[in-house]
Amino acid sequence: MGKTFDIGIESLAGGTAVRKAAAVREPRTAPLPLPLRGAPKTALRSMRGAGVAVEAAGKSFFIETFGCQMNDHDSEKVAGVLQGRGYWPVETPAQADLVLYNTCSIREKAAQKVFARLGDWKTLSDGKIIGVLGCLAQQEGEEIFERAPWVSLVCGSASYRKLPELIDQLESGGRRVTGLDLDTDETFETEITRRDRLLSAYITIIEGCDYACAYCVVPRTRGPERSRTSESVLAEARRLADAGYTEIQLLGQTVNSYRDPGPRGWRFVDLLRAVADVPGIRRVRFTTSHPNDFTREIVEAIETVPAICNHVHLPVQSGSDRILKAMRRTYTRGEYLEKISWMREGKRDISITSDIIVGFPGETAEDFEESMSLLDAAQYDAIFSFKYSPRPNTSAKDLPDAIPEDEKSRRLAILNERQRQIQTARNETLVGETMQVLTDGHHPARGVWGGRTSCNRLVNFTSTRDALLGEYVQVKILRASANLVGGEHVE
Numbered sequence: 495m496g497k498t499f500d501i502g503i504e505s506l507a508g509g510t511a512v513r514k515a516a517a518v519r520e521p522r523t524a525p526l527p528l529p530l531r532g533a534p535k536t537a538l539r540s541m542r543g544a545g546v547a548v549e550a551a552g553k554s555f556f557i558e559t560f561g562c563q564m565n566d567h568d569s570e571k572v573a574g575v576l577q578g579r580g581y582w583p584v585e586t587p588a589q590a591d592l593v594l595y596n597t598c599s600i601r602e603k604a605a606q607k608v609f610a611r612l613g614d615w616k617t618l619s620d621g622k623i624i625g626v627l628g629c630l631a632q633q634e635g636e637e638i639f640e641r642a643p644w645v646s647l648v649c650g651s652a653s654y655r656k657l658p659e660l661i662d663q664l665e666s667g668g669r670r671v672t673g674l675d676l677d678t679d680e681t682f683e684t685e686i687t688r689r690d691r692l693l694s695a696y697i698t699i700i701e702g703c704d705y706a707c708a709y710c711v712v713p714r715t716r717g718p719e720r721s722r723t724s725e726s727v728l729a730e731a732r733r734l735a736d737a738g739y740t741e742i743q744l745l746g747q748t749v750n751s752y753r754d755p756g757p758r759g760w761r762f763v764d765l766l767r768a769v770a771d772v773p774g775i776r777r778v779r780f781t782t783s784h785p786n787d788f789t790r791e792i793v794e795a796i797e798t799v800p801a802i803c804n805h806v807h808l809p810v811q812s813g814s815d816r817i818l819k820a821m822r823r824t825y826t827r828g829e830y831l832e833k834i835s836w837m838r839e840g841k842r843d844i845s846i847t848s849d850i851i852v853g854f855p856g857e858t859a860e861d862f863e864e865s866m867s868l869l870d871a872a873q874y875d876a877i878f879s880f881k882y883s884p885r886p887n888t889s890a891k892d893l894p895d896a897i898p899e900d901e902k903s904r905r906l907a908i909l910n911e912r913q914r915q916i917q918t919a920r921n922e923t924l925v926g927e928t929m930q931v932l933t934d935g936h937h938p939a940r941g942v943w944g945g946r947t948s949c950n951r952l953v954n955f956t957s958t959r960d961a962l963l964g965e966y967v968q969v970k971i972l973r974a975s976a977n978l979v980g981g982e983h984v985e
């Protein structure tokens with residue numbers, strides 16, 4: 495397995511060449527971040543260490559990312575691979591010799607968006623190499639060449655280890671190259687990972703998924719589950735701490751299914767505690783947890799280790815046992831709610847968020863009511879809610895009793911409205927509390943700073959001090975709404 499090390503993005507070229515396609519996301523009830531303003535790059539440069547200088551070369555690249563945090567982080571690694579080979583990032587696809595799309599296919603809309611992007615190059619791709627990475631690449635494979643003959647590279651995430659080889663082939667004149675194997679048991683570890691987030695660094699600890707949820711493309715697009723050794727994860731965490739990061743986010747489609755393939759044989763909770771113990775690391779987040787592998791030990795770790803953030807994203811998908819079974823979710827409503835009660839009755843307040851799908855085939859009005867009543871029972875701090883979207887190669891694709899689109903939309907609106915009320919009420923209970931915030935945004939015109947609490951709440955606040963970006967500050971909460979709390983910095 496390759497050695498991983500990180501270089502500060504400033505030393506490479508700035509983070510602009512990896513653009514996030516935010517518009518592809520479904521409307522979500524969860525908070526949106528305050529835009530970063532000011533000049534955090536210079537403010538934080540000293541925190542990151544000198545890094546490794548890479549000479550500008552003739553070839554430039556641009557990568558646009560769709561979808562989840564795993565994709566965001568894969569793009570950081572792909573950018574690192576390219577920059578390590580002398581490619582130079584540029585701000586727009588028009589300027590680039592190599593244009594890459596790191597794609598998502600979790601819902602149809604996400605896939606359509608990528609094909610629309612590819613369509614832009616139909617008459618303009620002359621001399622450029624256009625590549626498709628990620629879940630849509632894996633799902634559609636060589637079909638992409640049929641639909642967009644100007645594409646030269648198609649590579650799914652389970653084959654990213656082969657990327658340098660594929661790039662070699664393109665550089666030596668290869669017209670069409672593919673990396674579509676799913677049988678790799680390796681994880682994607684890079685010599686260089688370019689870090690595009692200024693305050694919080696991602697570490698993928700487990701790739702792929704061994705569950706088989708009826709609606710989900712991920713097991714097909716990302717392949718079987720593979721965990722990294724705890725040794726390599728900890729080494730990466732230490733390097734990040736040395737580079738000045740204080741917050742780490744452990745990533746995996748089912749992050750808590752982690753099982754150390756190394757001699758220690760650690761479970762997820764052991765790794766979580768060990769990362770939180772790395773000197774210099776003040777916050778550790780993790781996402782996404784699968785309810786089946788969510789244990790009391792994880793709750794105990796959150797309760798006893800302040801550096802482990804008190805936020806758990808625990809997607810339920812439906813409140814109806816009948817639908818959970820049809821979705822092949824491997825737990826019942828009762829079992830799920832029991833796990834919620836471990837957290838709600840525990841010693842430390844833990845924010846809980848979830849994903850919910852409405853309009854799965856056969857979802858009756860009663861089933862939907864069960865999802866509504868689950869919102870009341872779970873009292874989530876935020877949810878991501880989706881209309882079911884049939885996907886290729888999933889077992890739910892051909893299920894009978896499809897729910898009409900307008901009925902799905904109606905259910906989604908009702909669900910979101912109920913959740914908005916719950917969130918507002920929950921946020922209001924925070925008024926009067928003082929919370930620690932990691933400042934990650936500034937809106938000078940409005941005189942407002944922004945940041946997140948350990949429990950992942952967005953906080954806007956005023957302060958009499960300057961230069962707070964990257965600082966942990968105490969904020970007294972004075973106001974609350976559904977997606978945001980507001981307050982003032984107290985010393």
Ligand code: 5AD
Pocket residue numbers: 600601709710711809811849850851880881882883884885
């Ligand atoms: N349709 C709608 N939502 C889906 N998700 C996954 N697959 C689908 C689908 N086919 C949602 C699930 C998952 C989240 C990342 O996306 O809620 O947790």
Ligand code: SF4
Pocket residue numbers: 703704705706707710711712713747748784
């Ligand atoms: Fe998809 Fe289910 Fe795996 Fe999550 S656990 S990635 S929803 S198959």
